[in-house]
Structure formats: structure tokens, C-alpha cells
Amino acid sequence: xxxxxxxxxxxxxxxxxxxxxxxxxxxxxxxxxxxxxxxxxxxxxxxxxxxxxxxxxxxxxxxxxxxxxxxxxxxxxxxxxxxxxxxxxxxxxxxxxxxxxxxxxxxxxxxxxxxxxxxxxxxxxxxxxxxxxxxxxxxxxxxxxxxxxxxxxxxxxxxxxxxxxxx
Amino acid sequence: xxxxxxxxxxxxxxxxxxxxxxxxxxxxxxxxxxxxxxxxxxxxxxxxxxxxxxxxxxxxxxxxxxxxxxxxxxxxxxxxxxxxxxxxxxxxxxxxxxxxxxxxxxxxxxxxxxxxxxxxxxxxxxxxxxxxxxxxxxxxxxxxxxxxxxxxxxxxxxxxxxxxxxxxxxxxxxxxxxxxxxxxxxxxxxxxxxxxxxxxxxxxxxxxxxxxxxxxxxxxxxxxxxxxxxxxxxxxxxxxxxxxxxxxxxxxxxxxxxxxxxxxxxxxxxxxxxxxxxxxxxxxxxxxxxxxxxxxxxxxxxxxxxxxxxxxxxxxxxxxxxxxxxxxxxxxxxxxxxxxxxxxxxxxxxxxxxxxxxxxxxxxxxxxxxxxxxxxxxxxxxxxxxxxxxxxxxxxxxxxxxxxxxxxxxxxxxxxxxxxxxxxxxxxxxxxxxxxxxxxxxxxxxxxxxxxxxxxxxxxxxxxxxxxxxxxxxxxxxxxxxxxxxxxxxxxxxxxxxxxxxxxxxxxxxxxxxxxxxxxxxxxxxxxxxxxxxxxxxxxxxxxxxxxxxxxxxxxxxxxxxxxxxxxxxxxxxxxxxxxxxxxxxxxxxxxxxxxxxxxxxxxxxxxxxxxxxxxxxxxxxxxxxxxxxxxxxxxxxxxxxxxxxxxxxxxxxxxxxxxxxxxxxxxxxxxxxxxxxxxxxxxxxxxxxxxxxxxxxxxxxxxxxxxxxxxxxxxxxxxxxxxxxxxxxxxxxxxxxxxxxxxxxxxxxxxxxxxxxxxxxxxxxxxxxxxxxxxxxxxxxxxxxxxxxxxxxxxxxxxxxx
Numbered sequence: 004x005x006x007x008x009x010x011x012x013x014x015x016x017x018x019x020x021x022x023x024x025x026x027x028x029x030x031x032x033x034x035x036x037x038x039x040x041x042x043x044x045x046x047x048x049x050x051x052x053x054x055x056x057x058x059x060x061x062x063x064x065x066x067x068x069x070x071x072x073x074x075x076x077x078x079x080x081x082x083x084x085x086x087x088x089x090x091x092x093x094x095x096x097x098x099x100x101x102x103x104x105x106x107x108x109x110x111x112x113x114x115x116x117x118x119x120x121x122x123x124x125x126x127x128x129x130x131x132x133x134x135x136x137x138x139x140x141x142x143x144x145x146x147x148x149x150x151x152x153x154x155x156x157x158x159x160x161x162x163x164x165x166x167x168x169x170x
Numbered sequence: 171x172x173x174x175x176x177x178x179x180x181x182x183x184x185x186x187x188x189x190x191x192x193x194x195x196x197x198x199x200x201x202x203x204x205x206x207x208x209x210x211x212x213x214x215x216x217x218x219x220x221x222x223x224x225x226x227x228x229x230x231x232x233x234x235x236x237x238x239x240x241x242x243x244x245x246x247x248x249x250x251x252x253x254x255x256x257x258x259x260x261x262x263x264x265x266x267x268x269x270x271x272x273x274x275x276x277x278x279x280x281x282x283x284x285x286x287x288x289x290x291x292x293x294x295x296x297x298x299x300x301x302x303x304x305x306x307x308x309x310x311x312x313x314x315x316x317x318x319x320x321x322x323x324x325x326x327x328x329x330x331x332x333x334x335x336x337x338x339x340x341x342x343x344x345x346x347x348x349x350x351x352x353x354x355x356x357x358x359x360x361x362x363x364x365x366x367x368x369x370x371x372x373x374x375x376x377x378x379x380x381x382x383x384x385x386x387x388x389x390x391x392x393x394x395x396x397x398x399x400x401x402x403x404x405x406x407x408x409x410x411x412x413x414x415x416x417x418x419x420x421x422x423x424x425x426x427x428x429x430x431x432x433x434x435x436x437x438x439x440x441x442x443x444x445x446x447x448x449x450x451x452x453x454x455x456x457x458x459x460x461x462x463x464x465x466x467x468x469x470x471x472x473x474x475x476x477x478x479x480x481x482x483x484x485x486x487x488x489x490x491x492x493x494x495x496x497x498x499x500x501x502x503x504x505x506x507x508x509x510x511x512x513x514x515x516x517x518x519x520x521x522x523x524x525x526x527x528x529x530x531x532x533x534x535x536x537x538x539x540x541x542x543x544x545x546x547x548x549x550x551x552x553x554x555x556x557x558x559x560x561x562x563x564x565x566x567x568x569x570x571x572x573x574x575x576x577x578x579x580x581x582x583x584x585x586x587x588x589x590x591x592x593x594x595x596x597x598x599x600x601x602x603x604x605x606x607x608x609x610x611x612x613x614x615x616x617x618x619x620x621x622x623x624x625x626x627x628x629x630x631x632x633x634x635x636x637x638x639x640x641x642x643x644x645x646x647x648x649x650x651x652x653x654x655x656x657x658x659x660x661x662x663x664x665x666x667x668x669x670x671x672x673x674x675x676x677x678x679x680x681x682x683x684x685x686x687x688x689x690x691x692x693x694x695x696x697x698x699x700x701x702x703x704x705x706x707x708x709x710x711x712x713x714x715x716x717x718x719x720x721x722x723x724x725x726x727x728x729x730x731x732x733x734x735x736x737x738x739x740x741x742x743x744x745x746x747x748x749x750x751x752x753x754x755x756x757x758x759x760x761x762x763x764x765x766x767x768x769x770x771x772x773x774x775x776x777x778x779x780x781x782x783x784x785x786x787x788x789x790x791x792x793x794x795x796x797x798x799x800x801x802x803x804x805x806x807x808x809x810x811x812x813x814x815x816x817x818x819x820x821x822x823x824x825x826x827x828x829x830x831x832x833x834x835x836x837x838x839x840x841x842x843x844x845x846x847x848x849x850x851x852x853x854x855x856x857x858x859x860x861x862x863x864x865x866x867x868x869x870x871x872x873x874x875x876x877x878x879x880x881x882x883x884x885x886x887x888x889x890x891x892x893x894x895x896x897x898x899x900x901x902x903x904x905x906x907x908x909x910x911x912x913x914x915x916x917x918x919x920x921x922x923x924x925x926x927x928x929x930x931x932x933x934x935x936x937x938x939x940x941x942x943x944x945x946x947x948x949x950x951x952x953x954x955x956x957x958x959x960x961x962x963x964x965x966x967x968x969x970x971x972x973x
């Protein structure tokens with residue numbers, strides 16, 4: 004067992020974990036943050052994406068001990084109470100989710116795309132979503148929502164949303 | 171602009187009706203977007219234990235012995251169960267749909283001395299933690315005597331093939347026959363016989379949420395609760411109760427949020443029995459969650475047919491008759507609907523939108539040493555459409571005719587409806603404007619322009635193809651009497667209970683089950699319109715058998731058609747009763763009562779007197795004064811039994827580019843023209859279409875479940891099984907051509923499966939159109955780059971040249 008200290012959604016958490024424990028299980032099973040999902044076991048689907056120290060990462064491919072002394076933000080931290088952030092609002096406006104299982108990982112991946120490319124083309128967006136599988140939507144409405152979110156963030160001068168500034 | 175709707179803005183105030191036909195935003199979105207969904211794996215019950223399953227590594231083997239002593243002694247292990255431990259308590263699983271009296275398989279929940287597929291459950295381990303359970307799996311020793319395995323549907327029914335069951339000779343559970351007219355006679359006089367062999371590749375439904383079950387037993391009320399990823403909680407309740415010899419009324423099945431189903435979550439699985447069994451045995455809640463690689467052998471597969479098609483044609487392209495010999499691979503055990511999908515749903519439906527009077531089909535239901543195959547989005551109708559659309563392209567190709575004209579010549583004409591395909595006593599198509607849909611699709615894809623540019627582009631070394639596919643398929647299962655006739659052990663009705671609370675707000679309890687469908691808003695739209703009250707006042711409840719009385723769940727695109735119609739009629743019954751109370755309250759005869767937008771109004775002598783819907787609800791709840799012969803309260807239940815299957819139709823078209831050096835296909839454009847009847851929520855209908863189209867593209871280009879000849883699964887993870895990604899598909903333009911059905915009060919035909927029915931032949935048609943100058947007329951799905959490249963090499967060497 005190893006002791007870890009991780010700041011999760013702004014709160015300092017510590018625990019004793021087995022070295023083999025995946026970060027996604029630490030979040031879901033120990034901290035009961037079940038918004039981050041497990042959809043596969045080979046790192047393809049992206050449903051487990053979280054934000055670690057300002058960057059998107061697939062939490063199924065991170066050992067909890069690897070995240071020691073890091074800041075981890077999960078999907079639960081993106082909205083302010085029930086006030087959706089720009090990306091989440093765009094997803095709702097464009098019907099970019101159906102079953103919702105891939106959605107938390109998608110939201111985090113979209114933030115990552117926009118962090119790197121504030122003015123993405125359709126090709127940039129689709130390429131950026133390569134690591135996130137959706138079986139329900141066919142991706143089309145997700146792509147549209149990213150365009151809307153990008154435009155809104157640019158009009159707000161980018162990064163004024165505290166949720167976006169992770170670095 | 172690919173989209174023809176705008177979501178209705180949430181202004182923070184009540185949005186006035188009417189609501190049907192508008193893109194009202196979904197209610198699930200806020201919780202799903204913020205990580206507050208409630209999926210089965212999110213359920214954490216006090217004192218919960220975790221289960222893992224030891225699965226067979228062999229496709230076919232006898233079990234000589236199992237030693238689980240080391241596992242039982244391992245850290246945290248609470249129980250290790252094998253067949254002997256459960257056989258008195260858990261009945262084997264048998265199929266629900268037994269069309270044409272097939273030979274039946276009984277599937278033990280844990281292997282009974284013999285395994286018939288890789289992945290078959292052999293032992294069930296329950297432990298304190300999931301790591302304890304996985305660790306214990308490694309400590310179970312199973313001695314196998316491998317047997318020869320057979321995985322191919324044609325090989326398995328040949329003499330000498332390994333037999334899976336001694337009572338099922340040639341591994342053939344059923345030979346299904348359809349006969350209309352006289353094919354043999356017409357073939358004798360035809361100008362030409364077209365013959366093709368097509369494969370409908372085995373695929374995985376692959377919802378992103380893996381299956382999961384969490385069961386607990388509560389001594390307080392002697393009640394079993396099973397959370398499971400289900401598209402039909404009430405059916406699961408019946409099946410679990412039956413197989414555990416447990417009374418239905420003491421079993422609660424709950425499906426809250428379900429992360430996609432596409433058919434695979436409407437079937438019945440061993441884990442759904444093992445978890446409640448273990449929960450009762452151990453006195454602890456037991457949760458099992460599938461890993462993705464586990465799902466590749468433990469959750470049902472889809473499609474998996476080989477079809478031999480013969481078409482007797484006249485020289486102008488008129489199809490005089492069709493003969494089909496179909497081999498359907500159903501895996502090692504007959505799953506729920508496995509027998510019906512290739513037979514009633516496919517073979518009987520092959521003529522589709524075409525007028526073909528002479529039709530003969532023989533469908534072989536073949537068992538092999540592979541995981542069970544069962545209904546997957548479209549369930550038989552994608553296979554049927556693929557057969558006839560590849561056939562029509564072949565007719566055009568072999569007779570040197572135009573693909574569009576051949577179809578128009580053969581379509582059922584508008585004045586021939588209602589139409590009985592090949593004089594079938596059961597099938598009756600209400601209406602379909604097939605030519606209209608085809609024309610629209612070709613216009614939207616800019617067909618003429620592409621055809622004229624195609625040659626010029628080829629001269630520049632670019633191989634562009636335009637493909638299309640027309641379809642008519644059935645939805646809305648089904649009149650309950652037809653379910654009975656077809657050997658389907660369930661009802662075809664759908665239930666709705668509308669309860670008006672004493673404050674005037676309304677709850678709809680619906681037997682339909684959303685797994686991403688958005689019923690919480692579409693059904694609210696239906697009820698709010700019927701009651702003429704604000705949509706904010708209507709709540710929709712599904713998924714919990716303790717809260718919803720009864721239901722048949724969601725499949726066959728039946729939710730809006732049946733569940734929605736049930737809700738509408740139920741709400742109208744509520745309104746009829748409310749009117750009697752309003753008249754009583756206003757002290758006027760019923761004939762002098764008007765109702766509009768939530769207000770009852772006296773029109774006669776007391777003209778101008780009003781009472782609101784909410785006040786009437788309170789009035790009925792108090793029942794201080796009751797209309798003659800009327801009971802207190804406003805609470806109605808309605809079971810809607812459809813009177814007919816429904817027939818959505820349409821045409822999809824696509825433009826692709828094939829890189830002949832690499833075999834790589836890019837989908838440049840895709841259009842969908844679909845007649846799904848009245849559209850309740852355009853945004854949601856569009857979303858269903860997009861998702862199903864991409865599944866169709868996935869089957870055509872990327873997805874394939876592969877086994878080696880020993881039955882080992884080669885596509886065991888998402889590393890090998892290629893689900894389409896965002897950068898592998900394009901945007902889809904869609905149009906809904908509305909011809910309402912007269913068969914239900916909503917006029918709706920169902921949209922859920924519309925995309926994956928014509929999707930695959932659309933893409934195949936486009937690729938073959940691109941490669942036509944190389945002499946290629948067909949490539950089997952999935953048309954991966956190696957397959958296309960190989961086909962090009964063969965074609966080119968046959969032509970004796972190089973590209």
C-alpha cells in the first residue's frame with residue numbers, strides 16, 4: 004500500500020492505495036465521483052477522461068500513485084452548481100448527447116481541443132475527438148457544439164471562464 | 171447547413187404549447203452533462219460485494235473437473251459457484267421468440283460439463299473487492315478436454331461438422347420457409363437470372379456503457395432488487411422471476427440511466443440470474459460489471475448472415491421473382507430473439523419496397539461455437555434491405571441498366587397500397603412514396619452533378635462513387651395477436667399511467683424505456699399537448715418496475731409509436747374525466763363546457779365562469795362533490811395494443827472517394843431522406859438518425875467480429891474492433907418526408923433504426939460505383955482498405971493490366 008495525496012475538484016484527498024489501483028477506480032469507488040466512466044479496458048473510448056494539472060488525461064491509464072501530488076478535476080467540477088459551463092450549454096443546445104455515458108469524457112476532451120486550438124476547423128475538431136468514442140450521436144452534433152462553444156469563448160476573450168484555466 | 175431544427179431556448183419561464191413538432195430541449199442533459207447520471211455501475215449499496223466470472227478459453231470442450239478450493243480460501247472471497255451449486259436454483263435460459271417451432275437450446279447460466287463458446291461462464295466468484303474477485307479467478311483450476319469447434323454458418327450444417335447439441339442435427343435449429351407465388355415457374359420464363367452471394371458481417375452493438383448488474387435482497391419485505399442495464403425492465407423482471415422460481419411481485423428491476431442498448435440490452439443474460447442468486451445466498455448485495463473485452467464474448471453480437479440470392483428478371487429490369495437461401499449464424503445458444511431476426515424479420519421482409527410476386531426463401535438457423543447473435547438495431551431489416559439493394563444494383567449492372575430506373579420500375583406504385591408483399595396473409599404495407607424519397611435523396615446529394623463530374627475526376631486519377639439504397643422496413647412491434655402468431659412470448663402493447671396530483675401537476679409512468687432516446691421530453695410533449703397544460707408540469711417516469719406497472723420496453727422503433735400512443739390516449743381519458751369534475755364544479759351540464767389551454771369555461775347560461783385544470787385536480791382529489799357514477803381522483807391507466815405494424819421508408823445516398831493505392835475510403839457526403847410519419851421532436855429524431863447512420867457506416871467500412879477456425883475471438887478488444895471515430899465519418903444531411911400513419915393516434919412510425927437499415931448498402935453501392943471502371947461489382951463488408959486493395963488487385967490482374 005502507498006499513501007497518496009491528490010487535490011480532487013479543489014479538495015485535498017489522501018488515501019492508502021494499492022499501486023495497481025487505477026485513478027478512475029480511485030475517483031469512482033473511493034471518492035464516489037461516479038461522473039467519470041469506464042467504457043473499455045484498452046484506453047480507446049475516452050469515457051474516463053479527467054483533467055490532471057491542466058491537461059486532459061484518460062484516468063483508466065493512470066495509476067493513482069502516478070497522480071500523487073497532482074490536481075485532478077473531474078466532470079463534477081465543470082458546472083457551477085447546476086449552471087452549465089459554455090461547453091456543456093453548447094452540448095445541450097445541439098443535442099450532442101443521447102445516453103450520456105461518453106459525455107463526461109467528451110466534455111473534457113472538448114475543453115482540451117479548445118485549450119490547444121481556440122479556433123478549430125471541423126477537421127481539427129474531428130481529429131481532436133479521435134480518442135473519444137460515441138455510439139449514440141454519430142458525432143455530428145458534438146462537432147457542431149464545439150464550433151458554438153469555440154465561438155462563444157473567443158467572443159468572451161477566452162479563458163475568462165475559471166473552469167478552463169487549469170495551468 | 172446540415173441541420174433543419176433549432177432547439178427551443180430555455181428562457182427560464184414556462185414555454186407555452188403546443189409542443190409536438192418542436193425541438194424541446196432534453197431533461198436528462200443537465201444531470202448527464204455534469205456527471206450526475208445514475209448508471210448501474212454507479213450504484214453503490216451498503217455492504218456491497220463484487221463479482222467476477224471465470225470464462226472458458228475454449229470454443230468447444232468438455233469440463234473434466236473444476237477445483238475451486240484455492241479460490242474459496244483466497245483473501246476476501248465470499249463464494250465461488252459452479253454449475254452444481256446453482257442448478258437446483260436457477261433454470262437454464264431459453265429463447266423468447268420461437269417462430270415456426272424451432273428446436274430449442276437450454277443455456278445453463280454456468281457451464282454444465284461442457285462449454286460451447288469462448289467466454290462461456292464457468293464459475294462465478296463473489297468477493298469483498300473487485301480486485302479480490304479477479305485475483306481469485308486465477309486460483310480456479312478447470313480441466314478441459316477440447317473438442318473440435320465450428321464457427322462458420324455454412325460449415326456447421328454440413329455432414330461431419332462438430333455437433334453442439336445431440337438433439338439438434340446439423341446444428342440447424344430451424345429451416346424457415348417463405349413461399350409466395352411460384353419462383354420456379356417464373357424463373358423458367360425469365361430473360362435473365364442474377365445470382366449474388368452477400369455476407370452481412372457479424373458486428374458488436376457496442377454501447378459505450380458495458381453491461382452491469384447489481385442485486386440485493388431485503389429481508390424486511392422479502393424483496394429482491396436487481397439493477398440491470400435493461401431496455402425492458404418488466405421483461406427482465408418476468409424472466410428473472412421465472413428462472414429463479416421467484417414471485418414477480420417480490421422482484422423489483424431498476425434501470426435508471428442506461429448507456430445505450432441498440433438491442434443487446436434487451437436480451438437475457440446469465441449474470442442477471444447469478445447476481446440475485448448470490449445476493450440471496452450470501453446476504454450481501456452483489457455487483458457485476460462487464461469489462462469491455464469481456465463484452466466482446468459475453469454480450470450478444472449482431473447480423474452474421476450469408477445469403478445466396480437469385481433474381482429472375484425481365485430484360486428491362488423488371489424483377490419477376492426472388493429466391494433466397496440464407497444461413498444465419500446464431501452462436502452457441504439461442505438467445506432471446508435469435509430465431510426470429512433472420513426469419514420473420516429478415517427473410518420474410520426481403521421484397522421491401524418492391525413489387526415482387528414470386529418469392530421463395532429458405533433461412534437456416536445455424537448454431538456454431540461462437541457467442542450468441544441476437545437482435546441489433548434494425549434486427550433483420552438491415553439484412554433484408556442489404557439483400558434486395560445489392561440485388562437491384564446487380565440487376566442494373568448485369569443488364570446494363572440504370573440503377574435508379576431499375577428501382578423505379580420495381581417499386582410498389584402509389585396506387586397499389588395497402589399492399590400485401592407476395593400475397594402474404596400477415597404483411598400489409600400501408601403506404602410508401604418510394605420514388606419520391608429516391609428523387610429527393612438524389613437531388614440532395616446532387617446526383618446528376620456528381621455523375622457528370624465522375625468521369626472527368628477518374629481521368630485525373632480520382633475514384634469517386636455515388637451510391638444509394640431505398641428501403642421499406644417495419645417497426646412498432648406489434649399487435650399482441652401477431653406476437654402470438656409469430657411465436658413471440660411477450661405482448662405487443664405498451665402501457666401508460668397518467669396520474670394528476672392534487673396540485674395539478676402530472677406524472678406519466680411509461681412502460682417504454684429510454685437508453686438515450688430522450689423520452690423524458692418527447693413523452694412530456696405528447697401528454698402536455700393532450701392535456702393542454704404547461705410542459706413543465708408533466709413529469710415522465712420509466713425504468714423502475716415498482717413505479718411503472720407494466721411495460722414491454724423499447725425496441726423495433728416502437729417507443730413513440732406505442733408508448734407515445736398509450737400516453738396520448740391515457741391523457742385523453744384523464745381529460746374526459748377531468749371535464750366531468752369541471753362541469754360538476756361549475757354546476758353546468760357537460761355539453762356547456764369548453765376547455766382550452768388549461769382553462770375550463772362555461773359556455774351556456776353561466777358563460778364566462780372558469781376553473782383551471784389544477785383546481786379541478788384538487789376538486790377531484792377531495793371528491794366532496796362527485797359527478798354521477800364517477801370515482802374520486804384523476805389517475806388513469808391505458809394499455810395501447812397496436813392494430814398494425816408500421817412501415818417507415820426512405821432512401822439514403824452517399825458520395826465516397828476510394829484511394830485505389832491504399833484501399834482507403836473517405837465518405838465525402840451522406841444524405842438521408844426518411845418517412846417516419848409525424849415527428850414529435852425534430853432534434854431528437856435527427857439525433858437518432860445520425861447515430862444509426864454512423865452504425866451503418868461502421869458496419870460497411872470498419873466493424874467486423876472475427877474468430878479463427880478454432881473459435882478464438884480475434885477481435886477481443888477495441889484495439890481490434892474498429893468502432894467508427896469522429897474523424898472517420900462525415901456530417902449527414904437529413905430530411906423527413908412526412909406521411910403520417912393512420913395506424914396510431916400520433917401518426918408516427920418510429921425512427922430509431924432508420925439509419926442502419928439502408929446505411930450499409932448505400933456505402934457499398936457507392937464504393938462499387940467508384941470501382942466500376944475496374945470491373946468491380948461487389949465487395950463484402952466491412953470494406954476495409956486491405957479488402958478493397960485486394961479486390962482492386964484481383965480485378966486489375968483479371969483485366970490483364972495495371973492501374
